[in-house]
Amino acid sequence: MIRTRFAPSPNGPLHLGHAYAAIVAHDAARERGGAFVLRIEDIDGERSRAQVVEEFFLDLEWLGLAWDGDAVFQSRRLATYADAGERLQAMGLLYPCTCTRAEIAAAAKAWGPDGPVYPGTCRHREVDPANAAWRLDVGKAMALTGPLEWRDEAAGPQAAVPQVFGDVVLLRKDLPASYHLAATLDDAGDGITLVTRGMDLFAASHIHRLLQALLDLPVPTWLHHPLLLEADGRKLAKRRGAPSLADRRRAGEDGAVIARALREGRLPAGISLSQGVHHSP
Known part of the structure:
Protein backbone atom coordinates (compact mmCIF):
# COMPACT_ATOMS: atom_id res chain seq x y z
CA MET A 1 0.00 0.00 0.00
CA ILE A 2 1.27 3.46 -0.86
CA ARG A 3 2.22 5.71 2.07
CA THR A 4 3.06 9.40 1.69
CA ARG A 5 3.89 12.10 4.21
CA PHE A 6 3.83 15.82 4.83
CA ALA A 7 6.64 16.86 7.16
CA PRO A 8 6.63 20.54 8.20
CA SER A 9 9.00 22.11 10.73
CA PRO A 10 7.28 24.10 13.52
CA ASN A 11 9.59 27.09 13.29
CA GLY A 12 6.95 29.32 11.75
CA PRO A 13 3.47 29.27 10.21
CA LEU A 14 2.46 27.37 7.10
CA HIS A 15 1.84 29.27 3.86
CA LEU A 16 0.45 28.42 0.41
CA GLY A 17 3.65 26.61 -0.58
CA HIS A 18 3.20 24.25 2.35
CA ALA A 19 -0.46 23.82 1.47
CA TYR A 20 0.50 22.80 -2.07
CA ALA A 21 3.07 20.28 -0.79
CA ALA A 22 0.57 18.81 1.66
CA ILE A 23 -2.09 18.50 -1.05
CA VAL A 24 0.30 16.71 -3.41
CA ALA A 25 1.17 14.15 -0.73
CA HIS A 26 -2.42 13.79 0.52
CA ASP A 27 -3.94 13.39 -2.94
CA ALA A 28 -1.31 10.90 -4.10
CA ALA A 29 -2.22 8.67 -1.17
CA ARG A 30 -5.98 9.08 -1.48
CA GLU A 31 -6.08 8.54 -5.25
CA ARG A 32 -4.28 5.21 -4.84
CA GLY A 33 -6.04 3.96 -1.75
CA GLY A 34 -3.05 4.58 0.50
CA ALA A 35 -2.17 6.33 3.74
CA PHE A 36 -1.13 9.94 4.39
CA VAL A 37 1.20 10.52 7.34
CA LEU A 38 1.75 13.82 9.15
CA ARG A 39 5.25 14.15 10.59
CA ILE A 40 6.41 17.12 12.64
CA GLU A 41 10.13 17.78 12.16
CA ASP A 42 10.73 19.39 15.54
CA ILE A 43 14.39 18.80 16.42
CA ASP A 44 15.60 22.28 15.49
CA GLY A 45 16.22 23.36 19.08
CA GLU A 46 14.69 26.62 20.21
CA ARG A 47 13.35 27.36 16.72
CA SER A 48 10.73 24.60 17.11
CA ARG A 49 7.67 25.91 18.90
CA ALA A 50 4.98 23.60 20.27
CA GLN A 51 2.21 26.17 19.84
CA VAL A 52 2.86 26.27 16.10
CA VAL A 53 2.07 22.54 15.83
CA GLU A 54 -1.52 23.14 16.97
CA GLU A 55 -1.86 25.72 14.21
CA PHE A 56 -0.61 23.14 11.69
CA PHE A 57 -3.40 20.77 12.71
CA LEU A 58 -6.03 23.48 12.31
CA ASP A 59 -4.61 24.62 8.97
CA LEU A 60 -4.65 21.14 7.44
CA GLU A 61 -8.17 20.47 8.68
CA TRP A 62 -9.24 23.84 7.26
CA LEU A 63 -7.84 22.79 3.87
CA GLY A 64 -9.85 19.56 4.08
CA LEU A 65 -6.79 17.30 4.48
CA ALA A 66 -7.06 14.38 6.89
CA TRP A 67 -4.00 12.38 7.95
CA ASP A 68 -4.00 8.75 9.02
CA GLY A 69 -3.23 7.90 12.64
CA ASP A 70 -1.60 10.26 15.10
CA ALA A 71 0.96 12.80 13.99
CA VAL A 72 4.53 11.58 14.52
CA PHE A 73 7.31 13.73 15.99
CA GLN A 74 11.02 13.69 15.23
CA SER A 75 11.81 14.69 18.81
CA ARG A 76 10.70 11.24 19.94
CA ARG A 77 13.22 9.52 17.67
CA LEU A 78 16.53 10.88 18.92
CA ASP A 152 11.43 9.83 -9.48
CA GLU A 153 7.87 9.44 -10.79
CA ALA A 154 8.22 12.55 -12.96
CA ALA A 155 11.90 12.48 -13.96
CA GLY A 156 12.33 8.71 -14.21
CA PRO A 157 15.34 6.57 -13.21
CA GLN A 158 18.31 8.41 -11.73
CA ALA A 159 21.90 7.37 -11.13
CA ALA A 160 22.84 8.38 -7.59
CA VAL A 161 25.60 11.01 -7.56
CA ARG A 172 25.52 18.27 13.84
CA LYS A 173 27.01 20.06 16.80
CA ASP A 174 23.79 21.93 17.53
CA LEU A 175 21.17 19.32 16.57
CA PRO A 176 20.72 15.55 17.04
CA ALA A 177 20.97 14.93 13.28
CA SER A 178 21.12 16.70 9.95
CA TYR A 179 18.14 16.87 7.62
CA HIS A 180 19.71 14.22 5.39
CA LEU A 181 20.04 11.62 8.14
CA ALA A 182 16.81 12.41 10.00
CA ALA A 183 14.58 12.51 6.91
CA THR A 184 16.01 9.26 5.55
CA LEU A 185 15.54 7.41 8.84
CA ASP A 186 12.09 8.91 9.39
CA ASP A 187 10.80 7.95 5.96
CA ALA A 188 11.95 4.38 6.58
CA GLY A 189 10.49 4.33 10.09
CA ASP A 190 7.15 5.66 8.85
CA GLY A 191 7.01 3.11 6.03
CA ILE A 192 6.87 5.83 3.38
CA THR A 193 6.77 4.35 -0.12
CA LEU A 194 6.39 7.61 -2.08
CA VAL A 195 8.41 10.61 -0.91
CA THR A 196 6.78 13.76 -2.24
CA ARG A 197 8.66 17.05 -1.85
CA GLY A 198 9.60 20.18 -3.76
CA MET A 199 11.99 20.28 -6.70
CA ASP A 200 14.45 22.24 -4.56
CA LEU A 201 15.18 18.98 -2.71
CA PHE A 202 15.64 16.85 -5.82
CA ALA A 203 19.41 16.57 -5.40
CA ALA A 204 19.05 15.58 -1.73
CA SER A 205 17.70 12.23 -2.91
CA HIS A 206 21.19 11.30 -4.13
CA ILE A 207 22.50 11.46 -0.56
CA HIS A 208 19.40 9.80 0.87
CA ARG A 209 19.74 6.90 -1.53
CA LEU A 210 23.33 6.39 -0.35
CA LEU A 211 22.26 6.42 3.30
CA GLN A 212 19.54 3.86 2.56
CA ALA A 213 22.14 1.54 1.08
CA LEU A 214 24.56 2.00 3.98
CA LEU A 215 21.90 1.47 6.66
CA ASP A 216 19.97 -1.33 4.90
CA LEU A 217 16.80 0.75 4.63
CA PRO A 218 13.95 0.25 2.15
CA VAL A 219 14.09 2.38 -0.99
CA PRO A 220 10.96 4.43 -1.77
CA THR A 221 9.99 6.11 -5.01
CA TRP A 222 10.26 9.90 -5.08
CA LEU A 223 8.02 12.55 -6.62
CA HIS A 224 9.50 16.05 -6.70
CA HIS A 225 6.75 18.54 -7.42
CA PRO A 226 6.86 22.16 -8.65
CA LEU A 227 7.32 25.03 -6.20
CA LEU A 228 5.18 28.09 -5.65
CA LEU A 229 7.26 31.12 -6.62
CA GLU A 230 7.09 34.78 -5.71
CA ALA A 231 7.13 37.47 -8.39
CA ASP A 232 10.93 37.64 -8.26
CA GLY A 233 11.24 33.91 -8.96
CA ARG A 234 12.14 32.85 -5.43
CA LYS A 235 10.07 30.20 -3.69
CA LEU A 236 7.57 31.30 -1.06
CA ALA A 237 9.26 31.46 2.33
CA LYS A 238 8.17 32.07 5.89
CA ARG A 239 11.22 34.23 6.56
CA ARG A 240 10.18 36.65 3.79
CA GLY A 241 6.71 37.08 5.17
CA ALA A 242 4.61 34.92 2.85
CA PRO A 243 0.97 35.22 4.07
CA SER A 244 0.24 32.40 6.50
CA LEU A 245 -2.57 29.88 6.25
CA ALA A 246 -3.49 30.70 9.84
CA ASP A 247 -4.04 34.37 8.96
CA ARG A 248 -6.17 33.40 5.96
CA ARG A 249 -8.13 30.97 8.13
CA ARG A 250 -8.77 33.57 10.84
CA ALA A 251 -9.79 36.12 8.21
CA GLY A 252 -12.64 33.82 7.20
CA GLU A 253 -11.32 32.55 3.87
CA ASP A 254 -12.61 29.16 2.75
CA GLY A 255 -9.84 26.56 3.00
CA ALA A 256 -11.63 24.14 0.68
CA VAL A 257 -11.78 26.84 -2.01
CA ILE A 258 -8.08 27.55 -1.62
CA ALA A 259 -7.26 23.84 -1.81
CA ARG A 260 -9.31 23.45 -4.97
CA ALA A 261 -7.58 26.43 -6.57
CA LEU A 262 -4.15 24.99 -5.77
CA ARG A 263 -5.14 21.65 -7.27
CA GLU A 264 -6.25 23.40 -10.44
CA GLY A 265 -3.18 25.62 -10.65
CA ARG A 266 -5.12 28.83 -10.05
CA LEU A 267 -2.79 30.97 -7.95
CA PRO A 268 -3.04 34.45 -6.41
CA ALA A 269 -1.64 37.39 -8.36
CA GLY A 270 2.13 37.54 -8.18
CA ILE A 271 2.55 33.83 -7.44
CA SER A 272 3.48 31.24 -10.06
CA LEU A 273 4.29 27.54 -10.23
CA SER A 274 7.80 26.51 -11.22
CA GLN A 275 8.09 24.47 -14.39
CA GLY A 276 10.35 21.70 -15.65
CA VAL A 277 11.72 18.42 -14.35
CA HIS A 278 15.10 18.01 -12.71
CA HIS A 279 17.62 15.44 -13.89
CA SER A 280 20.85 14.11 -12.46
CA PRO A 281 23.87 16.44 -12.61
Missing part, protein backbone atom coordinates in the same frame (compact mmCIF):
# COMPACT_ATOMS: atom_id res chain seq x y z
CA ALA A 79 17.77 7.42 19.88
CA THR A 80 17.20 6.28 16.29
CA TYR A 81 19.45 9.02 14.94
CA ALA A 82 22.14 8.31 17.54
CA ASP A 83 22.08 4.59 16.76
CA ALA A 84 22.47 5.23 13.04
CA GLY A 85 25.35 7.60 13.69
CA GLU A 86 27.12 5.04 15.84
CA ARG A 87 26.63 2.40 13.17
CA LEU A 88 28.17 4.60 10.49
CA GLN A 89 31.04 5.51 12.81
CA ALA A 90 31.69 1.83 13.47
CA MET A 91 31.87 1.31 9.70
CA GLY A 92 34.60 3.95 9.53
CA LEU A 93 32.47 6.24 7.35
CA LEU A 94 32.20 9.32 9.57
CA TYR A 95 34.88 11.76 10.65
CA PRO A 96 34.77 14.79 12.97
CA CYS A 97 34.97 18.28 11.52
CA THR A 98 35.36 21.68 13.19
CA CYS A 99 35.49 23.84 10.06
CA THR A 100 33.32 26.95 10.08
CA ARG A 101 31.14 28.01 7.16
CA ALA A 102 33.51 30.86 6.44
CA GLU A 103 36.49 28.50 6.33
CA ILE A 104 34.63 26.12 4.00
CA ALA A 105 33.60 28.94 1.68
CA ALA A 106 37.19 30.20 1.53
CA ALA A 107 38.67 26.77 0.79
CA ALA A 108 35.98 25.30 -1.46
CA LYS A 109 36.81 24.64 -5.08
CA ALA A 110 33.32 23.70 -6.22
CA TRP A 111 29.68 24.66 -5.65
CA GLY A 112 27.02 22.05 -4.90
CA PRO A 113 23.28 21.90 -4.13
CA ASP A 114 23.83 23.11 -0.55
CA GLY A 115 26.41 25.76 -1.40
CA PRO A 116 30.22 25.51 -1.27
CA VAL A 117 31.31 21.86 -1.45
CA TYR A 118 33.32 20.87 1.61
CA PRO A 119 36.92 20.24 0.44
CA GLY A 120 37.66 17.48 2.96
CA THR A 121 39.88 19.61 5.19
CA CYS A 122 39.35 17.51 8.35
CA ARG A 123 39.19 14.13 6.62
CA HIS A 124 42.80 13.17 7.37
CA ARG A 125 43.73 15.36 10.33
CA GLU A 126 43.40 15.01 14.09
CA VAL A 127 40.23 16.68 15.35
CA ASP A 128 38.83 16.79 18.88
CA PRO A 129 35.41 15.18 18.49
CA ALA A 130 34.05 16.81 21.64
CA ASN A 131 32.96 19.93 19.79
CA ALA A 132 32.75 18.69 16.22
CA ALA A 133 30.19 17.82 13.62
CA TRP A 134 30.48 14.41 11.96
CA ARG A 135 30.74 14.19 8.19
CA LEU A 136 30.11 11.26 5.88
CA ASP A 137 33.12 10.24 3.79
CA VAL A 138 31.06 10.03 0.60
CA GLY A 139 33.86 8.62 -1.57
CA LYS A 140 34.57 5.84 0.91
CA ALA A 141 30.86 5.13 1.26
CA MET A 142 30.34 4.91 -2.51
CA ALA A 143 33.29 2.53 -2.79
CA LEU A 144 31.50 0.34 -0.28
CA THR A 145 28.06 0.37 -1.92
CA GLY A 146 28.97 0.56 -5.59
CA PRO A 147 26.70 2.30 -8.14
CA LEU A 148 23.20 3.15 -6.90
CA GLU A 149 19.99 4.21 -8.58
CA TRP A 150 16.69 5.73 -7.52
CA ARG A 151 13.48 6.69 -9.32
CA PRO A 162 25.96 12.02 -3.90
CA GLN A 163 29.47 13.26 -4.68
CA VAL A 164 27.94 16.58 -5.82
CA PHE A 165 27.41 17.43 -2.14
CA GLY A 166 30.89 16.56 -0.95
CA ASP A 167 31.20 15.06 2.53
CA VAL A 168 27.90 16.14 4.11
CA VAL A 169 27.34 16.62 7.82
CA LEU A 170 25.14 13.88 9.31
CA LEU A 171 25.55 14.57 13.04
